Amino acid sequence: MTKHNQILKDKHILVGIGGGIAAYKVCEVISTLFKSQAQVKVILTQAAREFITPLTVATLSRHRAYVDEDFWESKHQKPLHIALGEWADVFLLAPLTANTLGKLAMGLADNLLTNTVLASTCPILVAPAMNTDMWQQLSVQRNWQYLWEDKRYHSVGPGSGLLACDRVGKGRMAEPDEILVNLQSLLYSGGKRDLLGKKVLISGGGTREHMDPVRFIGNPSTGKMGIGLAQAAKYRGANVTFIQACIAPELLTSIGNIQIISVVSAQQMQSAMLENFAEADLIIMSAAVGDFKPATYTEKKLPKSSIPSVFPLESTPDIVAELSRVKQPHQYLIGFAAQTGDLLTPAKEKLQRKGLDAILANPVDQPMAGFGSDTNRAILLDKNGREQKIETCSKLELAHHLLDFVLSI
Numbered sequence: 001m002t003k004h005n006q007i008l009k010d011k012h013i014l015v016g017i018g019g020g021i022a023a024y025k026v027c028e029v030i031s032t033l034f035k036s037q038a039q040v041k042v043i044l045t046q047a048a049r050e051f052i053t054p055l056t057v058a059t060l061s062r063h064r065a066y067v068d069e070d071f072w073e074s075k076h077q078k079p080l081h082i083a084l085g086e087w088a089d090v091f092l093l094a095p096l097t098a099n100t101l102g103k104l105a106m107g108l109a110d111n112l113l114t115n116t117v118l119a120s121t122c123p124i125l126v127a128p129a130m131n132t133d134m135w136q137q138l139s140v141q142r143n144w145q146y147l148w149e150d151k152r153y154h155s156v157g158p159g160s161g162l163l164a165c166d167r168v169g170k171g172r173m174a175e176p177d178e179i180l181v182n183l184q185s186l187l188y189s190g191g192k193r194d195l196l197g198k199k200v201l202i203s204g205g206g207t208r209e210h211m212d213p214v215r216f217i218g219n220p221s222t223g224k225m226g227i228g229l230a231q232a233a234k235y236r237g238a239n240v241t242f243i244q245a246c247i248a249p250e251l252l253t254s255i256g257n258i259q260i261i262s263v264v265s266a267q268q269m270q271s272a273m274l275e276n277f278a279e280a281d282l283i284i285m286s287a288a289v290g291d292f293k294p295a296t297y298t299e300k301k302l303p304k305s306s307i308p309s310v311f312p313l314e315s316t317p318d319i320v321a322e323l324s325r326v327k328q329p330h331q332y333l334i335g336f337a338a339q340t341g342d343l344l345t346p347a348k349e350k351l352q353r354k355g356l357d358a359i360l361a362n363p364v365d366q367p368m369a370g371f372g373s374d375t376n377r378a379i380l381l382d383k384n385g386r387e388q389k390i391e392t393c394s395k396l397e398l399a400h401h402l403l404d405f406v407l408s409i
């Protein structure tokens with residue numbers, strides 16, 4: 001996630017770091033934000049400085065770090081907490097400790113970070129991190145609930161896992177990737193949950209058709225577009241099921257907690273899609289599905305000498321075309337068109353031939369778009385003749401544009 005991130009570019013992101021061991025992970029968030037051309041300013045609480053130094057965050061953000069001593073200095077034109085509060089487009093509090101959570105819930109302000117919270121009006125994303133027993137304390141849970149009375153607050157995590165205190169349980173700060181996805185979605189959508197109560201079925205990745213256990217017909221899809229769609233739909237409140245074909249496991253971890261069904265072949269993807277189709281309100285078929293498979297499959301690896309120079313192929317099922325045949329009126333079906341050359345004509349033809357409600361056509365023969373790229377660009381079309389061009393942006397942003405396109409009708 002670097003250049004051409006239109007959501008983060010030039011945005012003013014204020015990061016408030018609390019005193020928890022997860023502070024070291026926030027350094028990665030700051031570094032990525034800077035590389036994405038965001039403006040980043042960081043406030044450290046006194047306790048945060050026990051874990052990381054002002055020099056660390058100043059170096060990563062290319063901006064001086066703010067600490068409590070600065071709060072009491074008189075050389076600012078405006079009081080520092082006011083100036084920082086007015087500057088921020090969004091405020092990330094990570095790790096949010098039990099102590100700072102308690103202060104925020106009660107409206108207390110006894111350091112630069114909490115004063116800046118009260119002196120700002122931008123949305124706040126909090127990423128709590130603490131030991132499981134601390135997290136489960138009645139007082140902490142009460143404070144956590146209080147926070148939601150204020151619509152400024154949005155949260156990511158905490159997750160479960162091995163904690164720094166050697167306990168396994170809830171209290172682990174969300175991973176940097178998940179924080180970044182939530183931060184971008186918050187900046188893009190203002191935190192709206194317009195898919196709340198909706199079931200969204202998404203396919204992503206690229207299918208493989210094996211001729212033996214080690215040889216297959218495949219395609220270069222990495223699944224990044226499907227992951228962006230799953231992240232955006234989940235953020236907007238949907239209950240997401242993601243059918244993934246051959247996506248690298250380390251990419252899948254950035255989706256967070258949703259139902260993932262893993263398949264390899266077009267046939268398996270067809271079964272998984274059909275099994276989950278009836279319940280879905282919105283279906284997005286972004287997977288690159290192979291059109292052909294070897295006519296035969298051998299259980300054991302074929303010796304090189306017995307592979308024929310010409311071998312027969314069979315067609316795979318056209319999944320999205322079949323889904324459109326069984327689709328109910330309340331269901332909305334979106335397909336993808338990965339094109340070389342002209343985008344519009346073949347996309348219009350596929351929209352009609354496959355009976356889709358909408359299609360996203362993206363180029364796969366140009367830089368910064370298509371397979372494997374972190375960015376993409378597209379033309380969105382629907383069956384009513386609407387057409388929208390989306391310039392190069394991150395795949396997460398394109399996913400949000402597609403959801404806006406669909407939800408605006």
Ligand code: C5P
Nearest residue numbers: 285286287289290317318319320335336
């Ligand atoms: O015809 P083409 O493969 O370009 O169509 C792309 C769209 O059709 C995508 O939405 C893709 O997921 C879907 N598709 C499918 N089953 C296939 C081939 C493509 O559902 N066998």
